[in-house]
Structures are given as C-alpha cells and as structure tokens.
Amino acid sequence: MLLLVLFSIISFLAIFVNAKTFTSAADLVHHNYDFIIVGGGTAGCVLANRLSETPSVKILMIEAGVSADGNLNTEVPFLGVTLPGSTLDWNFTSTSQVGLNGRTVPYPRGQTLGGTSVINLLTWNRGSNDLWNKWASITNDEGWSWNNIQKYYLRTSRLVKPADGHDITGEVIPALHGNGPVQVSVPGFPTDLDDRVVNSSKLLGGRFPYNEDFNSGNNVGVGFMQSTVGNGARSHSANAYLEPVLTRPNLDLLIDTHVTKLIQTSAKGETPIKFGTVEVAASATAQLVHINAKKEVILSAGAFGTPQILLLSGIGPRAHLENKGISTAIDLPVGQNLTDQPLLASYYLINSNQTFNHILSDPSAFNTTLQEWITSKQGLFVDSPGNTQGFVRLPANSSILKQFPDPASGPLSPHTEFIFVDGFAQFGPVTMPTTGNFMTVLTVVVSPLSRGNISLATSNPFDKPLINPGLLTHKFDILAMVQAIKDVQTFIQAGPWANFVQAPFGDLATAKTDDLKAAFARNFTGAGSHPSGSAPMSSSESNRGVVDSKLLVKGASGLRVVDASVFPLIPECHIQAPVYIIAERAADLIKLAHGFPTDLSPV
Numbered sequence: 001m002l003l004l005v006l007f008s009i010i011s012f013l014a015i016f017v018n019a020k021t022f023t024s025a026a027d028l029v030h031h032n033y034d035f036i037i038v039g040g041g042t043a044g045c046v047l048a049n050r051l052s053e054t055p056s057v058k059i060l061m062i063e064a065g066v067s068a069d070g071n072l073n074t075e076v077p078f079l080g081v082t083l084p085g086s087t088l089d090w091n092f093t094s095t096s097q098v099g100l101n102g103r104t105v106p107y108p109r110g111q112t113l114g115g116t117s118v119i120n121l122l123t124w125n126r127g128s129n130d131l132w133n134k135w136a137s138i139t140n141d142e143g144w145s146w147n148n149i150q151k152y153y154l155r156t157s158r159l160v161k162p163a164d165g166h167d168i169t170g171e172v173i174p175a176l177h178g179n180g181p182v183q184v185s186v187p188g189f190p191t192d193l194d195d196r197v198v199n200s201s202k203l204l205g206g207r208f209p210y211n212e213d214f215n216s217g218n219n220v221g222v223g224f225m226q227s228t229v230g231n232g233a234r235s236h237s238a239n240a241y242l243e244p245v246l247t248r249p250n251l252d253l254l255i256d257t258h259v260t261k262l263i264q265t266s267a268k269g270e271t272p273i274k275f276g277t278v279e280v281a282a283s284a285t286a287q288l289v290h291i292n293a294k295k296e297v298i299l300s301a302g303a304f305g306t307p308q309i310l311l312l313s314g315i316g317p318r319a320h321l322e323n324k325g326i327s328t329a330i331d332l333p334v335g336q337n338l339t340d341q342p343l344l345a346s347y348y349l350i351n352s353n354q355t356f357n358h359i360l361s362d363p364s365a366f367n368t369t370l371q372e373w374i375t376s377k378q379g380l381f382v383d384s385p386g387n388t389q390g391f392v393r394l395p396a397n398s399s400i401l402k403q404f405p406d407p408a409s410g411p412l413s414p415h416t417e418f419i420f421v422d423g424f425a426q427f428g429p430v431t432m433p434t435t436g437n438f439m440t441v442l443t444v445v446v447s448p449l450s451r452g453n454i455s456l457a458t459s460n461p462f463d464k465p466l467i468n469p470g471l472l473t474h475k476f477d478i479l480a481m482v483q484a485i486k487d488v489q490t491f492i493q494a495g496p497w498a499n500f501v502q503a504p505f506g507d508l509a510t511a512k513t514d515d516l517k518a519a520f521a522r523n524f525t526g527a528g529s530h531p532s533g534s535a536p537m538s539s540s541e542s543n544r545g546v547v548d549s550k551l552l553v554k555g556a557s558g559l560r561v562v563d564a565s566v567f568p569l570i571p572e573c574h575i576q577a578p579v580y581i582i583a584e585r586a587a588d589l590i591k592l593a594h595g596f597p598t599d600l601s602p603v
C-alpha cells in the first residue's frame, strides 16, 4: 500500500515535471500562445529563457529534434568531432561548388534542443569592437554598437577555471568576462603545440602579436583559445539557458516536430501582413497542425532553417517563389548573400609521438582516457582539438588590399585565422596515412567576399534546401587563403618549432608557387560551418535586407528573426558568441516592444 502511494507520488511528480514538453502536436493542450519560438537551437533557448522571465506571457518553443541529454559525445569536448553525421545532425550537403572544382561539401547543423551549440567545436569569440560598430553603421542603429552591446555580451557567459585548474595568468583577462550561464574556459590539457605557438608569437611579433584575450575587443593576434567548457564538459544553449527554466509554468516545448510554414492571419490586402499561425507536422506524411501566436512568431531555425521557412511561407524573391509554385506574400531577398568562411586543413609531419592519434588508434588507451574523463573530468578529452588560435591581418602593403576594398570591419578585425591541432584531424577528403606523426593546421578566410545563396529545391518542407555558400568564388578569398598558407609556413620557421616540424605532407609538399597553393586550396577547402546572412538586417530605409535593425521582417507584423541568418556582415571569428549576443538583445527588444519589464534599458 505504502509502496503504491509512493509510486503514484513519484509518477505524479514525473508527469508534473515533464508535462510541459510535448513530443507530438496532437498532445498539445493549448493552441494559443503569446509567443512561438521556431527552432530550439542556440538562439532559441536564450529566447525561451529570457521571454519566460515575464510570468504573464505564454511561450511555446518548437524544435525538430529532441533532447541530447545522455549522449556522452555531446558532453565530452574532445568527442564533439563525432557529432557531425550522427543522429543529431541534419546532414545537409552543399550544392556543387564552382570555387572548389565542382565538389560538394558536408554541412553539419544541430538537430536537437540547443541546436548547433550542442555539436560545434566550442570555440568562443565575441567579435571585435569594430565588428559591432560596423553592424551599427550598416543598420543605422547604435543599439548594435559595442558600447551598447557589451551589457548583452556580459550576460551570455562567464569565465570558469580550466579543467586542470592551472594558473591562467597571462592566458586570458578575467575582468573582461561576464556572469551569464554559458561557461567559458581556456584549455585544460596542454599539448606539445601550445608553447610553440605562444612562444613563436612573442618572438615574432609584427603580424603575429601575442593576444592575451581575443574577447578584449581586439581580435587580432595569437593566443589561447577560449571554449564553451566548464568542469571539463561542454556548456551549450540547452544546458546553460533552457534546462534551468524548464520548471517555469509559462514555457511549453514541442519537440520532434517540424515547422512547415507560417500562415497569414491578416485580412487580404491588409499591410503589414500578419503571420499569426504556425503550421507543424511530425513527418512528411503526418497530419498538419496549426498553432497561434497572439503577439509574435520568432524564427530561430538557423541560417538554413529560417530562410527555408520564410520561402515556404511566401516571403522571398518573387521569381524564385513563382518557380516553386508558391505565391508571393512579401518580395524580399531571403536566402541571397548567404556567407560562410572557407576552411582548409593542411598537414605537417612532426617529430613527436605524443599526438592524439596515438590514443585514438589504441582502444585500450582510448578507454583509459575516457575513463579518466568520466571519473575525474581530466585529460585529453576535456578540450576540443586545438588549444590556440591565430587571427592575422593581411600585410598593410599587400597587393590583395590594393585590388579589393578591405573586407574586414576595421583594424581590430583579422582577414584570416589559423588553428594548430596536435594530431591528424580529418576535415576534408584526405585520410590519415598509416605511418608518420602529424599536426593539422586549419586556415580560414574569416572576412570572405564570396557570397552564395540558399533556395528551395521543392515546395515540400521535408525536402532539403539547396545550399550554395559560394566558397572561394571571389578572387579575394582565394588570394587571402594562399596568404594564410604562407603565413603558417613563415610562423613555423620560428625557433620554437626547430627539430619539431619535419615537412608539409601530401600535395602541399609540392605546392611551392602561389598558383599551386591556390590549386591545393581549391582541391581541399570545405565550409567553415559558420553560415550566416541568409536573412540579413539592414536599416529600415534600405531595400537590401530581410529584417530591420529590430530584427522584424520587413513588410510583416509580429514576425522576427533571431539567429545567424540576420548577420549583416559575418563576424571575423567563430560565430556562436555573436548568436548568443543577438539573442540576448532581441529578448530585450521584444520585452520593450510589448511593455514588459527589462532590467538593462535597451537602446
């Protein structure tokens, strides 16, 4: 009897705790909410947290995936590399890329609560002050300037101790960091490369100055990587922002469910057009269900999902929509100017038998390392591969800058990046040879001028869109990539690399001239996994963008976009921190627009 009572109390509690997460639209109790957040990813979870701070509003967040809790590979930083191509990945592929000799490249995106922050490589860069000030000037909205954005940055994240608890003096500047939920730390397991990279920078100076903290506003130089790791485990949007507020009674989640389109709810001919209904389905053959948002629909489905939903809803370039048999509600350049950073992996033979490949290729060493992580959160697996970063500007007298306007947002922003990885990390078509020890050097053009587009393959919401990042189609990008390869080769001539680097490996070894390096780059470059700008912000007067500087879709009412789609210019760094930042500002803009209390007096 007592057991039975206990059991029913426990199951009652379980139902109570879980009641707000629906796995099927058929189970929804309500079909009317104040706000519907489409996409429970990086930005979506921030909004779910901040908007539900106002107890009087009812919020529904809809996510195509399910929770990743319990998936060890999402917790162990080093094993994040196994997540692309897993059940948590949408598994997109680019169209044939003319800049890459017609190759297609994989395009991972997170399909889970927390979105791509759950499967990414964890690097944390907030962007230079110049970047934010440039956004303010493009959008004609001082609210995006660094001075006004800083308070939102400070509430995204906080610096925590590295896993090994080492003294971080000189590796990061704690005073620059805030007090938000995402945990950020410097590497917690040193590799053979870290000292060499840092010492070379201090020795060479010039175009490779040591940078004590990339999140100081100056994003140029060489230094320690900061990553979304706390206590040796991944911190992401779902475990940082969403899970702590799941007990709030005004927040509901609908997971394992796709948003198929938005439906107009304003009278025909009325402007601006209201899209107050969200259509969802569990699969291509499942029943369609309609859910209403009284105040706003917020699209946070990411740089691919958001433009796809807009196009399916009749918001996009008229000619393209007509071609797909969709009638145009608002003619806007949705999907145009998709931007990403080209990323190239080069390999060097090194004089070392300490690379991570020795652990990965030995099942018993792998087991020992994993057990070390599980029991004490120490060892190789506490970091994502790559402990240092270099952000480099083209030489001031570079002939490249004479041919093209400087695409970087200002002198505090770089043109290219390099990352040193202590092992053979597969980032493209080259697989690891059976003999030899290797380091991987990633080079990235972080201020690309190439632009691509994303468009519908068909009007079926369950068909993947056509994703064309236009990688290396602009001449600036290929010239900058060649310069980045040469910069790495200059950098590893410095003393600390002596008797360590033996030779470039593979086709790079014979690519002695600039033309051959360019050919090498076209053969092996892939996508930097930072797609953005597919529904960009612009000033209210401009007809270039898709949303205004308050992130409202032009020509619509009550429809906002909050994710990497809105970037008016790609940040010259890794982009997750900027996504968290725009989501924090967006939450305040929404509260302000509806008269809810805010504590940060947004501009």
Ligand SMILES: Cc1cc2nc3c(=O)[nH]c(=O)nc-3n(C[C@H](O)[C@H](O)[C@H](O)COP(=O)(O)OP(=O)(O)OC[C@H]3O[C@@H](n4cnc5c(N)ncnc54)[C@H](O)[C@@H]3O)c2cc1C
Binding pocket: 038, 039, 040, 041, 042, 043, 044, 062, 063, 064, 065, 084, 107, 108, 109, 110, 111, 112, 113, 114, 115, 116, 117, 119, 120, 121, 122, 123, 124, 125, 257, 258, 259, 260, 300, 301, 302, 303, 305, 306, 309, 529, 530, 531, 562, 563, 564, 565, 574, 575, 576, 577, 579
């Ligand atoms: C392999 C990889 C490595 C990366 N490494 C780094 C890094 O080291 N540092 C860094 O800063 N950035 C990195 N990034 C990029 C960064 O993680 C993303 O740019 C960022 O997380 C995107 O946030 P978002 O909110 O725009 O989109 P997402 O986080 O992708 O959120 C979109 C959400 O919407 C959902 N969704 C989409 N369509 C629908 C639909 N129709 N219905 C319902 N739900 C839908 C998705 O499932 C997803 O949960 C990496 C990305 C990848 C793929």
Ligand SMILES: *[C@@H]1O[C@H](CO)[C@@H](O)[C@H](O)[C@H]1NC(C)=O
Binding pocket: 085, 086, 087, 088, 089, 090, 091, 111
């Ligand atoms: C992505 O591909 C992998 C491997 O084929 C598969 O297991 C996974 O289910 C796919 N992801 C999705 C969301 O379908």
Ligand SMILES: *[C@@H]1O[C@H](CO)[C@@H](O)[C@H](O)[C@H]1NC(C)=O
Binding pocket: 353
């Ligand atoms: C690693 O290299 C050192 C010095 O080069 C050598 O003494 C040692 O035997 C090597 N270990 C393995 C496992 O190859």
Ligand SMILES: *[C@@H]1O[C@H](CO)[C@@H](O)[C@H](O)[C@H]1NC(C)=O
Binding pocket: 363, 364, 367
């Ligand atoms: C590694 O650990 C797993 C789980 O404990 C075990 O099944 C496996 O046999 C181990 N492998 C080796 C090589 O020790």
Ligand SMILES: *[C@@H]1O[C@H](CO)[C@@H](O)[C@H](O)[C@H]1NC(C)=O
Binding pocket: 395, 397, 398, 399
């Ligand atoms: C640029 O300046 C550097 C150092 O000042 C010099 O070595 C180099 O030759 C110059 N390059 C060009 C293209 O003028």
Ligand SMILES: *[C@@H]1O[C@H](CO)[C@@H](O)[C@H](O)[C@H]1NC(C)=O
Binding pocket: 320, 452, 453, 454, 455, 468
């Ligand atoms: C996308 O870009 C490709 C290549 O430039 C072009 O052929 C195609 O028409 C574009 N699609 C849309 C919808 O703009």
Ligand SMILES: *[C@@H]1O[C@H](CO)[C@@H](O)[C@H](O)[C@H]1NC(C)=O
Binding pocket: 195, 196, 199, 496
């Ligand atoms: C880097 O510099 C430190 C401090 O001077 C020194 O202890 C270390 O040996 C150097 N490492 C390399 C690889 O040069």
Ligand SMILES: *[C@@H]1O[C@H](CO)[C@@H](O)[C@H](O)[C@H]1NC(C)=O
Binding pocket: 507, 508, 511, 516, 517, 519, 520, 523
């Ligand atoms: C690029 O690939 C082509 C085709 O495989 C090959 O012939 C060429 O040698 C490669 N060039 C370089 C520099 O890697």
Ligand SMILES: *[C@@H]1O[C@H](CO)[C@@H](O)[C@H](O)[C@H]1NC(C)=O
Binding pocket: 333, 336, 337, 451, 536, 544, 545
């Ligand atoms: C795309 O970018 C180009 C070059 O920066 C610009 O001229 C054009 O207006 C942009 N288009 C949109 C729709 O933003």
